Amino acid sequence: xxxxxxxxxxxxxxxxxxxxxxxxxxxxxxxxxxxxxxxxxxxxxxxxxxxxxxxxxxxxxxxxxxxxxxxxxxxxxxxxxxxxxxxxxxxxxxxxxxxxxxxxxxxxxxxxxxxxxxxxxxxxxxxxxxxxxxxxxxxxxxxxxxxxxxxxxxxxxxxxxxxxxxxxxxxxxxxxxxxxxxxxxxxxxxxxxxxxxxxxxxxxxxxxxxxxxxxxxxxxxxxxxxxxxxxxxxxxxxxxxxxxxxxxxxxxxxxxxxxxxxxxxxxxxxxxxxxxxxxxxxxxxxxxxxxxxxxxxxxxxxxxxxxxxxxxxxxxxxxxxxxxxxxxxxxxxxxxxxxxxxxxxxxxxxxxxxxxxxxxxxxxxxxxxxxxxxxxxxxxxxxxxxxxxxxxxxxxxxxxxxxxxxxxxxxxxxxxxxxxxxxxxxxxxxxxxxxxxxxxxxxxxxxxxxxxxxxxxxxxxxxxxxxxxxxxxxxxxxxxxxxxxxxxxxxxxxxxxxxxxxxxxxxxxxxxxxxxxxxxxxxxxxxxxxxxxxxxxxxxxxxxxxxxxxxxxxxxxxxxxxxxxxxxxxxxxxxxxxxxxxxxxxxxxxxxxxxxxxxxxxxxxxxxxxxxxxxxxxxxxxxxxxxxxxxxxxxxxxxxxxxxxxxxxxxxxxxxxxxxxxxxxxxxxxxxxxxxxxxxxxxxxxxxxxxxxxxxxxxxxxxxxxxxxxxxxxxxxxxxxxxxx
Numbered sequence: 001x002x003x004x005x006x007x008x009x010x011x012x013x014x015x016x017x018x019x020x021x022x023x024x025x026x027x028x029x030x031x032x033x034x035x036x037x038x039x040x041x042x043x044x045x046x047x048x049x050x051x052x053x054x055x056x057x058x059x060x061x062x063x064x065x066x067x068x069x070x071x072x073x074x075x076x077x078x079x080x081x082x083x084x085x086x087x088x089x090x091x092x093x094x095x096x097x098x099x100x101x102x103x104x105x106x107x108x109x110x111x112x113x114x115x116x117x118x119x120x121x122x123x124x125x126x127x128x129x130x131x132x133x134x135x136x137x138x139x140x141x142x143x144x145x146x147x148x149x150x151x152x153x154x155x156x157x158x159x160x161x162x163x164x165x166x167x168x169x170x171x172x173x174x175x176x177x178x179x180x181x182x183x184x185x186x187x188x189x190x191x192x193x194x195x196x197x198x199x200x201x202x203x204x205x206x207x208x209x210x211x212x213x214x215x216x217x218x219x220x221x222x223x224x225x226x227x228x229x230x231x232x233x234x235x236x237x238x239x240x241x242x243x244x245x246x247x248x249x250x251x252x253x254x255x256x257x258x259x260x261x262x263x264x265x266x267x268x269x270x271x272x273x274x275x276x277x278x279x280x281x282x283x284x285x286x287x288x289x290x291x292x293x294x295x296x297x298x299x300x301x302x303x304x305x306x307x308x309x310x311x312x313x314x315x316x317x318x319x320x321x322x323x324x325x326x327x328x329x330x331x332x333x334x335x336x337x338x339x340x341x342x343x344x345x346x347x348x349x350x351x352x353x354x355x356x357x358x359x360x361x362x363x364x365x366x367x368x369x370x371x372x373x374x375x376x377x378x379x380x381x382x383x384x385x386x387x388x389x390x391x392x393x394x395x396x397x398x399x400x401x402x403x404x405x406x407x408x409x410x411x412x413x414x415x416x417x418x419x420x421x422x423x424x425x426x427x428x429x430x431x432x433x434x435x436x437x438x439x440x441x442x443x444x445x446x447x448x449x450x451x452x453x454x455x456x457x458x459x460x461x462x463x464x465x466x467x468x469x470x471x472x473x474x475x476x477x478x479x480x481x482x483x484x485x486x487x488x489x490x491x492x493x494x495x496x497x498x499x500x501x502x503x504x505x506x507x508x509x510x511x512x513x514x515x516x517x518x519x520x521x522x523x524x525x526x527x528x529x530x531x532x533x534x535x536x537x538x539x540x541x542x543x544x545x546x547x548x549x550x551x552x553x554x555x556x557x558x559x560x561x562x563x564x565x566x567x568x569x570x571x572x573x574x575x576x577x578x579x580x581x582x583x584x585x586x587x588x589x590x591x592x593x594x595x596x597x598x599x600x601x602x603x604x605x606x607x608x609x610x611x612x613x614x615x616x617x618x619x620x621x622x623x624x625x626x627x628x629x630x631x632x633x634x635x636x637x638x639x640x641x642x643x644x645x646x647x648x649x650x651x652x653x654x655x656x657x658x659x660x661x662x663x664x665x666x667x668x669x670x671x672x673x674x675x676x677x678x679x680x681x682x683x684x685x686x687x688x689x690x691x692x693x694x695x696x697x698x699x700x701x702x703x704x705x706x707x708x709x710x711x712x713x714x715x716x717x718x719x720x721x722x723x724x725x
Contacts (some may be wrong), residue, residue, distance in 0.1 A: 035056025
C-alpha cells in the first residue's frame, strides 16, 4: 500500500443492468448522468505568440485561496523551482504569476515564499500526471493571492511552451490568467434519446457518480481532502432536487490514517436483501463503505488497496472490485465483499471489472502497468475468485484497454475502451470473438451503456462533450458543450435490460408462374427472432397501390415467402416488392418487375341489343378533414377523406406535397399502420407523425388529390376542400 498522498483516477463509468430480463425498463432508466469537472479553477494561456495560445489547464484552488481573477500576466519559474526557501529571482517574480514545482514541504511554505517575492498569483505543478489534480488541502494559511495547482502533464506542457531561462523568465512570450471555474462540481442529467439537458445542479464532488436503479436518483461524493477526515456523500432525486442536505450531508468514515481522503467511485445495490450504496476510494490507500440508500447512514467500512469502480450482483448484493494501483505499488488483488461487509480476496492482474447480472459473469481487463491485465479480456468465475473461464487477447485490435462495460442482458456484448487507440472493441462473450470495433471522435476515457437498447455514451475528461453511439458504433447524437469538462458518465445499474427487437431482413426474388392475368410473387424473410408480418406490394408503378394478404413468420432462419395475385392486365409490366414488419421496424425488399403475357383474343360476340346507358355518376366532392393544419415535432395529425357520390367504393388518390423528407421528418401511415407515402390511395384515415428529431420544428400539412380515371368515372373535375375539424 502507498504511504504518501498521491493522485487517483477521479472518475469511473457506470450504466444500467438488472435483476432479471423484463419486457421494458421504467421511464428514465436510460437517461445519462454527467459529472462536470470538479476543478474549481483553470489556468488560461492567452499569449498570442506561443503554441499554447488558447489552451486552458484544469486547476484546483487552495482551500484558503481567494477566488479572484488574475488578469493575463507573464509567468516566471520560481528559483529554486520548489520554492523551498526565499526566491533568488524575486525581482523577476514581482507582480507576475509564479510557477512552483511541488516539493517536500507544505504548500503553506511555498506560497509564503512566493508572496514574499511579490507574486500576483501562484501555480503549483503537481508531481503526478493527469488526471491527478487532487486538492491543496495542506494550504491552511491565506496567501492573499489566487493559489492553484495543475497536473504534472499540464506543467510540462507549460514549461515546454514558455522555455524559461536561468532567471526563470520565459524566453517565449507567455501570458497566463487564473480564473474561477463557474461550472465546477456540477451534475447534469441528459435525455438518452437526444442528449438534451433535463436538469443541472451544483454539488461538490470528486467525480464519483452512480444512478439508483430503483428510483433513478443520482449519487456523488467528496472526500475530506485531508488526512483522518471523513468523506461527504450526496443524493439528488430524479428531478434534480437534493435529497440529503448539501450544506450538511451524511458522512462516511474509516479508522485509518487516510480515512476517506477521496471518494472516487460509487455503485448502488437496490434489490438484494441488504440494499445500500457502496462508496470506494482510489488513492491514499483504498477503502470501501456502504450506506443506507434512504438516509445515507453508514452500515460498514473496509480498508483495501487502491481500487477502481465496484460492481454489484443485484440478486445477492455481492460486491466486486479490483486494484489498479499502478507500477509503483504491488497490489494485484481482486476483492469479493458480501452485502454485509465480509471481505475475501485473491491474486489478480490489475485493471477494471464489470459484472453482468443477466448472465451472472464478471469480466476483467485493462491497465497498461507492468502488473496490469493489459489488452487481455477475461470472463471470471465468481465461485473461484480470480480464476478465468476464458480469455481473449485484444492486442490485434487496440493497443490498450482503459475502460470496460457490458450490455446488461443475457449474452450482452462486452465493450473494451482504448484511450491510446481512440477506439471501442465490441466482444461477443458467447462466441468469445470480436464482433466489430469502431473509432470514437475523441479518446473514450469514460463510457456508459444504456440498458434500454445498448447505446454507448463517451466522454474524455478534456472536452465539455458527450457523444452517443449505437451498439456497434453508429453515431446517434452529440451534445458538444455542457459548460465544463466531463469527468464521468453513469446510467442506472442493477436491472437487467432487454435487447432491442431486431428488425427482420427481407429480399424480393423473381416472380414465377407469370400468366396473362396472374403471377406468383416471391421473396425471402428472416424474422430474426421476432414475430414478423410479411406481405407484397404490387402495381404498374413504384407507388404500387395493391398489396397481398398478411402472412406471419417466426424464427431466426431465412424462409421463403410467396403470394399469388390475379386480375392482372395482360401484356403489362408490374412492379412488386416484399415488406416485413415487426416490433423492431419495417424492412422492404428491392423493387423488381415482371410482364404479364398478352391476353388471348376473345371471339367476337354475337351482337345484342344496346342496353339503355346508365346515367354517369355526379362529379364526386371529396372533403379532406384534418385535426390540424400543421403538426409540431413528436405530434400527430389525423387526415380523413370523405366523398359525397352515389357511385360505390370511391377511393381517394393522393400524393404527398412537402419539402420535408419522409422517414427523416415525418411518417404517413394508413389505418393498417402501413407506409402511405408511396401507396397513393386510401379509403380510410391517415396518420401524419412529425418525428421528434425532425429538422423542421413545425410541419405544415398539404394533401393533393391525384386525378385518376377510376376516381373521376368520366367526369371532368373534383372539388377538394382541406379543412380542419
